[in-house]
Structures are given as C-alpha cells and as structure tokens.
Amino acid sequence: MAGTAPSGALIVGAGIGGLACGIALRRAGLKVRLLEQADALAEVGAGLQLTPNATRHLRDFGLLDALEQVAVAPRALEVRDGRSFALLAHCDYAPMAARLGAPFLVVHRADLLAVLAEGARAAGCEMRLGARLQSLEPHGAGMRAVAAEGDGLIAETADIVIGADGVRSVVREHLHLGARPVFARRVAYRATIPLRADTPKDVRLFLGPDAHLVTYPVKSGTAVNVVAIVKQDRPVSRWSEPGEASAVHAAFAGWAPEVRALLQDAPAFLCWGLYDVDPLPRWSEGPITLLGDAAHAMLPFLAQGAAQAIEDAAALAAAIARGGATPAALRSYEAARQPRTARIQRGARRNAGIYHMKGPARLARDAVMRATGAGLLERYDWIYAG
Numbered sequence: 383m384a385g386t387a388p389s390g391a392l393i394v395g396a397g398i399g400g401l402a403c404g405i406a407l408r409r410a411g412l413k414v415r416l417l418e419q420a421d422a423l424a425e426v427g428a429g430l431q432l433t434p435n436a437t438r439h440l441r442d443f444g445l446l447d448a449l450e451q452v453a454v455a456p457r458a459l460e461v462r463d464g465r466s467f468a469l470l471a472h473c474d475y476a477p478m479a480a481r482l483g484a485p486f487l488v489v490h491r492a493d494l495l496a497v498l499a500e501g502a503r504a505a506g507c508e509m510r511l512g513a514r515l516q517s518l519e520p521h522g523a524g525m526r527a528v529a530a531e532g533d534g535l536i537a538e539t540a541d542i543v544i545g546a547d548g549v550r551s552v553v554r555e556h557l558h559l560g561a562r563p564v565f566a567r568r569v570a571y572r573a574t575i576p577l578r579a580d581t582p583k584d585v586r587l588f589l590g591p592d593a594h595l596v597t598y599p600v601k602s603g604t605a606v607n608v609v610a611i612v613k614q615d616r617p618v619s620r621w622s623e624p625g626e627a628s629a630v631h632a633a634f635a636g637w638a639p640e641v642r643a644l645l646q647d648a649p650a651f652l653c654w655g656l657y658d659v660d661p662l663p664r665w666s667e668g669p670i671t672l673l674g675d676a677a678h679a680m681l682p683f684l685a686q687g688a689a690q691a692i693e694d695a696a697a698l699a700a701a702i703a704r705g706g707a708t709p710a711a712l713r714s715y716e717a718a719r720q721p722r723t724a725r726i727q728r729g730a731r732r733n734a735g736i737y738h739m740k741g742p743a744r745l746a747r748d749a750v751m752r753a754t755g756a757g758l759l760e761r762y763d764w765i766y767a768g
C-alpha cells in the first residue's frame with residue numbers, strides 16, 4: 383500500500399463542497415489533497431441557483447469572472463399558480479444584488495464544477511480520482527485514510543480530514559453520529575431543454591397541489607433547466623435514475639398548457655429521490671470534520687445545499703487561518719456553522735409543505751404572496767446576506 387508523510391488537509395469528495403473547500407484551504411496556506419471516488423469530475427445534467435451568500439465567496443476565491451462567462455444573471459423571479467397560470471408575485475433581482483453586494487446567478491452544475499475544478503488545480507490542490515475512501519484510523523495526531531483505487535488499496539495521511547462526501551458520507555459513518563438520510567416522499571425530475579425564443583430568461587416558479595416546477599436559463603442562456611418536484615411515497619431505489627416521462631406528464635396533466643408545453647420539450651428526465659438528514663448537533667471529532675451535504679444535507683426547497691457547502695468552505699478556512707489545522711479550529715468552524723445550517727435545513731423542510739399546499743391553505747398562501755409581491759425576496763435576506 384502506497385503512503386505519504388502526514389501533513390495538511392485531506393478532503394474526501396471532490397463535488398462542489400470539496401472543491402470549494404480545497405480552494406479555500408489553499409488560500410489559508412494549507413497543503414491540500416482531494417480523494418474522489420469517480421474516475422472523472424462530473425455533475426448531473428441539471429442546474430443550480432447561486433444566491434449572493436454563495437457568489438460573494440466565489441468572488442473572494444477569484445472565480446466570479448469565470449463563472450459569469452457560463453452562468454446567467456436572471457432579471458426576475460416570477461411565481462405563478464401552475465394550474466391557472468395566474469401571476470402570484472414578480473420580483474426583480476437587481477435590488478437584491480445591489481442591497482447585498484453580490485449577484486444572483488443560475489448555472490449548469492457541470493459548468494460550476496468545471497470552474498471550481500480549474501480553480502482548485504490553479505490553487506495547487508492535489509487530486510486523486512478513482513479513489514474511494516473505505517476507512518479512517520488515527521495516525522499520530524492526525525489520521526490515516528485507506529481508499530480503494532483500481533484493484534488495490536492506497537493510504538493517505540493528513541493532519542485533518544474533511545468529509546465532503548455527500549449525503550451518504552462514509553466519513554460521517556466513521557464518526558458514529560447516528561445520522562441517517564430521510565426520504566422526503568418527494569422526487570425531483572430534472573431536464574435541460576433548448577431555450578425557445580419566447581421563453582423568458584427569468585426564474586419561474588409554478589406552484590400546485592403536491593407538486594411544483596422551477597425553470598431558469600443555464601449554459602450562457604442557450605438552455606433551460608427544468609426541475610419538477612412531485613410527491614411520491616415510493617423511494618427511488620438509487621439516488622438518481624432515468625425518469626419516466628409519462629410519470630412526469632401524468633403528474634402535471636391538469637396544469638396550465640404553458641407549463642405542460644415546457645415539459646413536452648424535455649428530451650429526457652432524470653429522477654432524483656429527495657433525502658435530507660436531521661440537523662446534527664455536532665459533526666467534528668478530533669482531526670475530522672464534515673462539510674456540505676455530509677454535514678447538513680437539506681431539501682432543495684430553499685435552493686441552499688451548494689451555497690451552504692461554499693459558505694462552509696470559507697468558514698473552515700477562516701477558522702484554520704486563526705487557529706491552524708487543529709481539532710480546536712475544526713470545532714470552532716462547526717460552532718460557527720451549525721446554528722445557521724440547522725435553521726436552513728428546518729426552513730427547507732417547512733417550505734416543502736408551503737410549496738405543495740392544497741385547498742384553503744393554498745388560497746391563503748397565494749394571498750400572502752400577492753400581498754408581499756416584490757418584497758418576497760427580502761424575506762430571505764437572512765440567508766442571502768450570510
């Protein structure tokens with residue numbers, strides 16, 4: 383088994399969180415290695431909303447210019463009743479961006495990952511692809527990680543280990559925190575479709591009983607990302623699987639023709655089971671900590687999972703810049719982040735109920751939205767200003 387002398391940070395997982403963490407820790411002066419089980423860095427073919435609390439850090443990492451080349455800054459958020467197509471709220475993003483001093487962007491995940499991967503390489507992160515973490519054991523004051531690579535095993539030693547390995551984190555299992563992913567009885571169907579000339583380049587949210595649909599432009603405005611979330615009691619057997627187009631069309635059969643036309647344009651859907659984890663009171667132990675979905679997987683009803691992973695990366699680097707790559711710095715990072723991420727996890731669960739309301743509750747929700755109007759986005763300043 384090959385090994386290296388202990389030093390610096392070992393990040394398990396090179397997704398959005400792991401790569402952002404690598405860049406942030408390099409900026410704090412640490413030697414950084416990333417272990418990624420996939421043979422190539424890749425993301426699902428879907429989009430992502432990046433709110434100002436995330437883009438602010440991406441700008442600090444020196445990545446905003448590259449990101450803006452491939453992302454879109456949408457003009458407005460439009461909320462409609464998915465069945466009647468009636469407008470419930472229309473909010474321009476410009477005042478929010480001016481108020482909070484950072485843009486709101488929408489981007490294809492593969493494009494964001496490419497920007498982060500390039501940033502990580504340029505920052506000097508070492509990456510080991512095709513290496514799946516299997517176990518962790520103490521090694522002096524640090525840790526030794528064993529990973530499967532090809533037919534063999536490799537070992538890496540480090541002063542600190544950061545588990546950025548997603549909702550099914552192996553690093554989290556090692557910490558015996560008793561956390562387990564909870565199926566939210568909802569699935570997301572995702573598709574990327576070519577942008578029609580008459581499709582507005584806004585973020586559009588269509589609400590209906592037991593379902594909602596979000597669309598926004600990606601790929602420098604040449605394509606539209608569609609996310610349709612529907613209630614489903616049967617869990618998806620894998621995290622994601624090809625989605626049955628007929629199931630999507632059936633779920634939205636009674637919706638407005640404009641909404642159904644959008645779905646008809648989708649060449650294929652990917653179906654994604656929605657899981658989160660109950661907020662963890664703690665997620666660090668000795669020289670090990672967690673970051674992103676591994677620490678606080680959340681439902682996508684506030685569009686914050688990736689943004690919170692990026693915030694984690696900046697907060698961890700700040701704690702290490704103050705206290706060094708020590709267990710105390712990891713605990714101070716966790717203490718700084720846990721109350722906020724737990725609040726957002728709970729808020730996302732609450733929004734699941736609000737988005738999918740039926741009957742009188744739905745009418746009351748719509749009345750509140752109409753009354754709030756352009757002020758809708760300001761209600762989320764506590765997240766976006768973060």
Ligand SMILES: Cc1cc2nc3c(=O)[nH]c(=O)nc-3n(C[C@H](O)[C@H](O)[C@H](O)COP(=O)(O)OP(=O)(O)OC[C@H]3O[C@@H](n4cnc5c(N)ncnc54)[C@H](O)[C@@H]3O)c2cc1C
Nearest residue numbers: 395397398399419431515547548674675685686687688689
């Ligand atoms: C439908 C949907 C819509 C969403 N929309 C938004 C949005 O608009 N905005 C937003 O901010 N967030 C959104 N999210 C959430 C966001 O996608 C996630 O929070 C984010 O991708 C988490 O990043 P991560 O790096 O923590 O984990 P992951 O993306 O899961 O990355 C984990 C990485 O670790 C690797 N890995 C796992 N196990 C091992 C191992 N044992 N050894 C080595 N490597 C390993 C994996 O291969 C992967 O590359 C959405 C989520 C869903 C489901």
